[in-house]
Amino acid sequence: MTSALITAIDTREERDVITARQRVRLVATELGFDGRDRVRIVAAASAMTRSFLARFGQANLSLLILGGPPAALEIVLAAPRRTLGPQGSPLQRSRLDTTPVRALMDWVELRHARGVVRLVMRKELAQAATGQDPAALAHRTMAALADETGVDPFEEVHRQTIEQIASLTELRQREEQLIAANAQLREVERALRASLEEKDVLMREVHHRVNNNLQIIASLLNLQTSRASDPAVREELAVVGNRIQSLSLVHQKLYRSQDLSHIDAGGYVHELCAHLQGAFAATTGPVALAVEAPPLPIPLDSAIHLGLIVNELVTNSLKHGFHDGQGGRIAVSLHRAEADQLVLTVVDDGRADEVTRRGLGMTLVEAMARRLDGTLAVARDGGTRTMLTLPMPKESSKNRSESD
Numbered sequence: 073m074t075s076a077l078i079t080a081i082d083t084r085e086e087r088d089v090i091t092a093r094q095r096v097r098l099v100a101t102e103l104g105f106d107g108r109d110r111v112r113i114v115a116a117a118s119a120m121t122r123s124f125l126a127r128f129g130q131a132n133l134s135l136l137i138l139g140g141p142p143a144a145l146e147i148v149l150a151a152p153r154r155t156l157g158p159q160g161s162p163l164q165r166s167r168l169d170t171t172p173v174r175a176l177m178d179w180v181e182l183r184h185a186r187g188v189v190r191l192v193m194r195k196e197l198a199q200a201a202t203g204q205d206p207a208a209l210a211h212r213t214m215a216a217l218a219d220e221t222g223v224d225p226f227e228e229v230h231r232q233t234i235e236q237i238a239s240l241t242e243l244r245q246r247e248e249q250l251i252a253a254n255a256q257l258r259e260v261e262r263a264l265r266a267s268l269e270e271k272d273v274l275m276r277e278v279h280h281r282v283n284n285n286l287q288i289i290a291s292l293l294n295l296q297t298s299r300a301s302d303p304a305v306r307e308e309l310a311v312v313g314n315r316i317q318s319l320s321l322v323h324q325k326l327y328r329s330q331d332l333s334h335i336d337a338g339g340y341v342h343e344l345c346a347h348l349q350g351a352f353a354a355t356t357g358p359v360a361l362a363v364e365a366p367p368l369p370i371p372l373d374s375a376i377h378l379g380l381i382v383n384e385l386v387t388n389s390l391k392h393g394f395h396d397g398q399g400g401r402i403a404v405s406l407h408r409a410e411a412d413q414l415v416l417t418v419v420d421d422g423r424a425d426e427v428t429r430r431g432l433g434m435t436l437v438e439a440m441a442r443r444l445d446g447t448l449a450v451a452r453d454g455g456t457r458t459m460l461t462l463p464m465p466k467e468s469s470k471n472r473s474e475s476d
């Protein structure tokens with residue numbers, strides 16, 4: 073990285089700091105820095121020069137141009153490490169703190185080598201100065217410094233005050249802009265919250281009405297079932313009613329839930345199995361139905377399919393496995409397995425053969441298993457064991473875009 077020296081100043085007292093400050097400001101102006109960056113550069117240079125004087129009793133300040141990339145103004149402060157001033161007076165032992173100037177400059181580094189403390193600070197040049205020859209820039213800047221006729225401390229303090237006032241004014245304007253922007257963001261946030269709350273209320277109302285309509289349909293089917301004279305018709309109507317009940321239960325749970333996009337599959341399976349056990353109690357005898365299903369949130373669409381599968385499998389066991397009224401045992405398990413899979417298992421010790429269990433219910437189970445990209449395995453040995461393994465349900469891209 074090529075560099076060119078603009079000027080060097082040996083500072084030993086406050087007057088030297090004022091001279092250094094003026095030269096830094098002139099150099100920053102000549103190199104095209106805007107008012108805000110110019111104030112930052114001058115503030116960083118004067119603050120660290122005073123710190124060097126307090127700590128080491130002197131400071132050699134050098135201003136250079138770096139060719140880059142990126143091209144930059146480099147300010148170097150150097151002093152020998154010592155604890156006594158020129159007249160033998162003790163110097164401050166506090167450590168040099170570069171934290172304040174790190175917020176003002178683009179790059180700051182403090183070095184200690186061979187008894188010399190060196191602080192290097194850089195500020196990238198404006199786009200117009202990037203790509204120019206460092207030597208030419210340094211020569212032009214030195215010419216501008218040569219035209220300066222002495223340093224008036226009062227004038228320098230006056231300039232410093234004007235620059236600080238201008239900087240404070242700019243900061244105040246930016247603060248007012250930020251306050252206005254924050255107020256607008258709060259209004260937008262309130263509007264979004266109100267919209268989301270309204271959407272939740274409407275969705276709950278939709279689920280409530282769907283649940284009511286499904287309950288009406290189930291009641292009509294129950295009424296028709298009680299008036300049917302053919303036992304086979306009554307049995308089929310009851311099965312259809314249970315399917316409707318499984319759908320109704322989904323909307324009932326959503327209406328009561330805080331999350332309108334997911335269902336607790338564990339609680340859903342528990343309630344569904346309890347309903348089915350009560351519905352078939354009169355014809356199956358004492359059937360012990362054990363359910364193992366911990367809380368597990370899954371998306372609404374997957375919950376509906378899973379509920380219908382559970383309904384068909386448990387109905388199949390109750391309807392065909394224990395039709396002799398002697399009772400038995402059914403175990404339902406739903407859990408999350410390794411490899412991010414969901415496993416549903418329905419096991420019974422019923423006494424039906426494969427032919428009696430192959431009906432519309434199993435056809436629906438197989439169709440919905442394919443819909444969920446699952447695999448179905450059925451084994452019969454002194455009972456029936458059905459296992460469904462499927463990928464852990466996730467929200468579809470359509471549902472995600474709608475929720476966004």
